[in-house]
Amino acid sequence: MMKVPKGKTVLVKGVASIKGECEVLGARLNFFECEKFVPVFCIEDCEIEINGEFRILDGSTIPESWKKLAKMDWETVFLYGGVDSGKSTLAAYLANKVGGAYVLDLDIGQADIANPGAMGYGFAKDVVSLSKVSMINGFFVGSITPQGREAKCLQGVARLWKELRRLDGRKIVDTTGWVKGRGAKEYKLAKLEIIEPDLIASFEGKPFDWKTFEVEKGYVIRRDKIDRAKARFESYQKFLRGARILELERDRINLKPDLFRGKDVTQFIESVLGV
Structure with missing residues (x-):
């Protein structure tokens, strides 16, 4: 458990349990878990238990x-x-x-x-x-x-x-x-x-x-191409978790090709824009 003075922001990546009044991206939370860095602004002196990475900054990161x-x-x-x-x-x-x-x-x-x-x-x-x-x-x-x-x-x-x-x-x-x-x-x-x-x-x-x-940019931790690719991989994992692989017999499936069945691009854009 770490004591954090009033007016400080703790950037947390992982699991956080908080005692005391704080604001987490505008929300009043005392527990959260996140794979990205999240700012915890201490409105009063707080005690924070963190399982993961963290950084402590002066003041608020919210512009x-x-x-x-x-x-x-x-x-x-x-x-x-x-x-x-x-x-x-x-x-x-x-x-x-x-x-x-x-x-x-x-x-x-x-x-x-x-x-x-x-x-x-x-x-x-x-x-x-x-x-x-x-x-x-x-x-x-x-x-x-x-x-x-x-x-x-x-x-x-x-x-x-x-x-x-x-x-x-x-x-x-x-x-x-x-x-x-x-x-x-x-x-x-x-x-x-x-x-x-x-x-x-x-x-x-x-x-x-x-x-x-x-609006101004807030406190941003920049990600390189590797970080972005890793984030996409983890997102795919989340959405595909529990998915099943199905094997079907080709001769028992009717496939309908969609080539040349769509709308003309120009006509579609004009219809969307109402021109």
Whole structure:
């Protein structure tokens, strides 16, 4: 058991048991387990037992802009930022601070709610990471990057948003870190046209002619390609745990090829954007 003074933040990766008043990404928790580093801010002197890695920092790791955003009046907020900017952490923080919210995870490369290569949404409340959110529904893309799969990704965005927009409650849209270049901007703009959020929370200034609230990056522990690949592997393990291998006789199965059965890409995008 470790004593931590008031006003300190402990970054914990593993299992933590806490005695005393603290805030974990905006939630009041006294126990959690997480495979990522999670900030525990001590509101008063605390005793913390940790089974895993930890770091102690002065003050809070939550930027003031995040706190202001949580108090603003929005129904749907769209998070925009590059790789390792803190979008998923901000999404979890906002969901906790507003008393629970639906989170639409569109980051197919580092998906938290769905498996990598897919999009998904769920309801987040008192969570230390979006990976703890149970998926309500998802859409399989089959790629860990939207580049070259833009039409398929937009199809998934449109389908999931059609469901999600009907549900009561605040909604947070988490997106990929692909923001550089014309293709990235056009792809993000297409998603904005589909979702029509009240507000963009941007780590990258004001990228579009849309109501935007600029936010700062929080304390980020950057991950290299090996770390990201490991995270995807662990996510696949979680989703495939308990799966079965089925052997079927080929001559007893009717296969229906889908080549040339889809919609024309141009027509599909125009229908999504309403042009």
